[in-house]
Amino acid sequence: MVELIAGNGKPLLGADLDAKVFEKMNCTVGTQGIVQWPGLQRLATRDLAAELRDKGCPAYTGCLREVFPKEVLSEADFEVLSGLLDANxxxxxxxxxxxRKPWFRRFRLAGFCFVP
Structure with missing residues (x-):
């Protein structure tokens, strides 16, 4: 969805290495969700989880709204996008x-709503 909205043909979080993708994700969508997720320690080393917590990352909410300002993405659109990209x-x-979000309820084809 983010790539369709951006319209530039480039992946928002694309990188050659998983570590770089994770770093881009942390920067863009924030670390608040991932630090609060109990599964982080199962996926990453305990050092990474501790490092994110020690750096004060639990409060970092990211810059997604800066990437997609209100002029580009309405509140309803942003609610969907940020919900799909939640780090947790x-x-x-x-x-x-x-x-079921309002963003999808606005779009109808031949009088039928996408919502089941």
Missing amino acids: PERRLTAKAVL
């Missing part, structure tokens, strides 16, 4: 939840 997988929006 347990809080990330599911496809079913996204389809």
Whole structure:
């Protein structure tokens, strides 16, 4: 979705190495969600989890709104995008939840709404 919205043909979080993708994700969507996620220590070394917490990252919310300002993305649009990109997988929006958001309710084809 983010790549469709950006329209430049480049992946927002694209990189050659997983570590670089993770770094871009932390910078863009923030670390607040990932630091609060209990599964971080299972995926990453304990050092990474401790490092993120020690750096004060638990409060960092990212710069996604700066990448997609209100002139580009309305509040309803941003709610969907930021929900899909939540760093905490347990809080990330599911496809079913996204389809119930106001952003999708605005778009209809032949009088039928996308929402099930």
